[in-house]
Amino acid sequence: MKPLPVPPLNDTLERTLGCVDAVIDDAAPTHRLAHDFAVGAGPRIQKALENYAAGQWDCLRGGIRVPGEDRDSVEHGPRTAADREIVVFCAGRAFVLPVSDAEGRVAPRAELAAGFTRILEAAGGSAPDGAGEGPGFTDASYRGSGDDEFRAWLTEPANTDVHERLARALFCVSVPAVAGASTAGVGDEPPGCAPVPLHRGTTGRISR
Incomplete structure (x- = not known):
């Protein structure tokens, strides 16, 4: 099975906010949290996920x-x-x-x-x-x-x-x-x- 890449951080946030907007009338607080994550810990966590994904198939x-x-x-x-x-x-x-x-x-x-x-x-x-x-x-x-x-x-x-x-x-x-x-x-x-x-x-x- 070919491993799939980790989606880009911006794509993940956009998809998440799209789902939130569809079910919540006032999603402004969630949008602010997403922005803070994108400019804060997000890139570091994204990099860690990419490194993990690259090695998770080594066991095979x-x-x-x-x-x-x-x-x-x-x-x-x-x-x-x-x-x-x-x-x-x-x-x-x-x-x-x-x-x-x-x-x-x-x-x-x-x-x-x-x-x-x-x-x-x-x-x-x-x-x-x-x-x-x-x-x-x-x-x-x-x-x-x-x-x-x-x-x-x-x-x-x-x-x-x-x-x-x-x-x-x-x-x-x-x-x-x-x-x-x-x-x-x-x-x-x-x-x-x-x-x-x-x-x-x-x-x-x-x-x-």
């Missing part, structure tokens, strides 16, 4: 929350539609599933379904050895772990790769493992749609 780009010493921040994903991925959590493992190609074309539904089926098969219904150990910086359980511990976690190249991959992901989704999942009959999807396991660092929860 994907991204990841980053622990901070005093408060957390958000590292947003890219604005482009090309080469986008989603991260699928299943049975204590995380898989990257491409959902668009280099031209920004969305993968067909059948290819995505095949990718999910292969994820279920690869997950095998059980978590790998050691899964769940250490702080889970990729989910809400890292709260209270502290910025220092998170930075230490990032010193491992494998963990840095996981963090960057999560930040670039369009979104993350968790699916339950299905016993006996099979890829029979789903066909062979193009290599670009094949799910790729994320590497597991020694202190993180995302696993290979």
Whole structure:
């Protein structure tokens, strides 16, 4: 959905006063208040609204929350539609599933379904050895772990790769493992749609 711009301040005031004039006989006090707002706090509030509107769709780009010493921040994903991925959590493992190609074309539904089926098969219904150990910086359980511990976690190249991959992901989704999942009959999807396991660092929860 394309975001709509914030209407100019004068247009907003004119529309508001037009509605007021239609229902109130003596709208002079409201007109004075509108004038005071236009020459007073109005421009500042208008600017704040425009800045807010410009960033309110950032959440649709994907991204990841980053622990901070005093408060957390958000590292947003890219604005482009090309080469986008989603991260699928299943049975204590995380898989990257491409959902668009280099031209920004969305993968067909059948290819995505095949990718999910292969994820279920690869997950095998059980978590790998050691899964769940250490702080889970990729989910809400890292709260209270502290910025220092998170930075230490990032010193491992494998963990840095996981963090960057999560930040670039369009979104993350968790699916339950299905016993006996099979890829029979789903066909062979193009290599670009094949799910790729994320590497597991020694202190993180995302696993290979």
